Amino acid sequence: MIIDGLGDRPIDELGGLTPLEAANTPCFDLLARTGITGLMDPLSPGIRVGTDVGHLALFGYNPLKVYWGRGPIEAVGVGIDLNPGDVALRCNFATVDENLIVLDRRAGRIRHTEALAAVLDGMPLENGINAIFKPATEHRAVLVLSGPRLSADITNSDPGPTNEGQPVQEVKPKRSGQPLAEKTAQLVNQFVRKSYEKLRNHDVNRERMGKGLLPANIVITRGAGMAVKMRSLTERFDIKGCCITGESTVAGIAIMSGFKVLTNEKLTANIDTDLDEKARLTVEGLKEADFVVTHIKGADLTAHDNKPREKLAFIEQMDRMLQKVIDSLDNPQDVYIAVTGDHSTPCAIREHSADPVPVLIHGDGVLVDDVRSFGERACAHGGLTRIRANDFLLSLLDLMGVTYRFGS
């Protein structure tokens, strides 16, 4: 169970406790009391990570070696099969005027962009390359350029969230003297220009304008990244994996890792997500997979909004959800349960921090320690001491008995 943004810092209105420490979490506490606990650094102490990097580490990748950028992760998340060397970019449907000044980076937060995306997918560009273009959640989409000799070292056409009113930017190589980046930038510029030509008079946009809604009349790009070959968790170990998440980045990393993703529209990746449905899918996942990751986004969002009481309440909901999962298991004694987060998000700073997150592992054979509750400070005394996300994952797999001996 990965609780996004779990870790926090002492909060005055919670009596100097963190939301997790102040929350009433009988399930987590029982697991901590009868399991082994510790503190986990996503990468290493003092390194603040994003949800993408935190999850890469928890899924067994070394982000320092293989960080693709968000584009390729999102591309995998929407079902595109990437080859090493492909360049993928995150995109927004946006609204521009006739001078390509960006009026709204999200085209009025348009949803259901399938018909618009369809006229862009497969668009022929230069050098015999066709654009691969797929819609993602809400106004988001993904562009992939597949071919030899590309580079992801290019700037964004999206002027960025603080720069509405600026024109769509020309994509350029990030540094001079990079012919591959020059070529790739030209392909992206070509795509952006053609997207305007194909979308401006699209029926969907005529209809939106008729209703007084902003048209999604262009696609703007950011976050280019190149797909690299990495050995996935399911290639390294003989396990069947399953991930329950409503979040496209986490879904992308899970798919890259060879995991099946169970999701549906009830999982919103927000605090209104359906935790009963998440519990149900977790139990379903455990029936067919050896290793099930259930990701819950809400705690992170409440912390970004500096709402410690909402974070506390959401953590209590997750505690009840996990108890429900355990109560539904036919053979709880055969299941290892681990709870942690992908990073800390202290409410007070409304931002991810490098504080380590508490972690617990419960199951057969663990060296039960003296820790009596699940919290940032309690777990600092745990038997796992302080470990890194990769090491935590391997320790869990080792308890499960699926690791290999190095040496003889």
Added chain:
Amino acid sequence: MIIDGLGDRPIDELGGLTPLEAANTPCFDLLARTGITGLMDPLSPGIRVGTDVGHLALFGYNPLKVYWGRGPIEAVGVGIDLNPGDVALRCNFATVDENLIVLDRRAGRIRHTEALAAVLDGMPLENGINAIFKPATEHRAVLVLSGPRLSADITNSDPGPTNEGQPVQEVKPKRSGQPLAEKTAQLVNQFVRKSYEKLRNHDVNRERMGKGLLPANIVITRGAGMAVKMRSLTERFDIKGCCITGESTVAGIAIMSGFKVLTNEKLTANIDTDLDEKARLTVEGLKEADFVVTHIKGADLTAHDNKPREKLAFIEQMDRMLQKVIDSLDNPQDVYIAVTGDHSTPCAIREHSADPVPVLIHGDGVLVDDVRSFGERACAHGGLTRIRANDFLLSLLDLMGVTYRFGS
């Protein structure tokens, strides 16, 4: 003192304690109480290691960079002086029929193979290469091919322990398109064929068959590895080292490290080993060396057999043995004593695991912590916290005052 396979997991019949926790170990406990303790990962958390890799790390090597495979370690252990680029293979004297079907991979567990080995050592092969062949313990031996442009990336001629009744396998490159591996495989195949020709009618075998014993009429190979150049512990630090062990792998690593090995037939690398003799040799070693490693195999073997009470009893014997060593020292206050294991071997899984092992260091100047006994869970609260085998070794050497300052 390296207790092979020391670490374990909670065991019901020991009241939920580990063998080390349940054992009566007044010497270890006093050293823990008046020393500094911690948990040690052989490589890093979650990585399960073999005895070879665990000892490489404890002798200061980085196994991720320099793991030779078992062949070269065993070759050094039997006294062969390897050059970088040499390929070494572990061998068994075996019994085959006239169709080279393996009837017994150990030739009836033959001992004293010196006369048989003598007719194979120096055998001329192709390309001007002569086989170097030396007997090891019981039915085991080592083959070294010394020359330029060889490769260890080859398969085994030994069909393996679960495949008796299969023919001797043809050695091949592990992957296609490897001309050096192709050439090396041919040399090994040639050696194996010739070994049959030279051994089948050897006097020793005629005599064995006369007694109804299986003839050692062929040599089969496995575990090819290439010698690489590594800076040894005694090259990195100005120390004189000595190792007391009955185990050929540990002896090989100690010799590679520039240590003198003290051993004799009373050290069996089994639970019947003579611990009094081991204590005597340890005291003898301390008279001439700065750094003495005493390795004891028995605990690991009892754990592989899932015999927790035997493991406990053996640990108690080791505790008494260490007390005997301390009592024999003229100047115990001038000696640092460290106790740990090369890896954990939980009885319940009868196999090495990645669980960290407890470690203690006793001696002048250590920051004595609050830990009152030597055990897996007690040491999780120790002042060394959780460290890696390489780091533990360097910390011990630093206390001894033989390390160098990095920087000025």
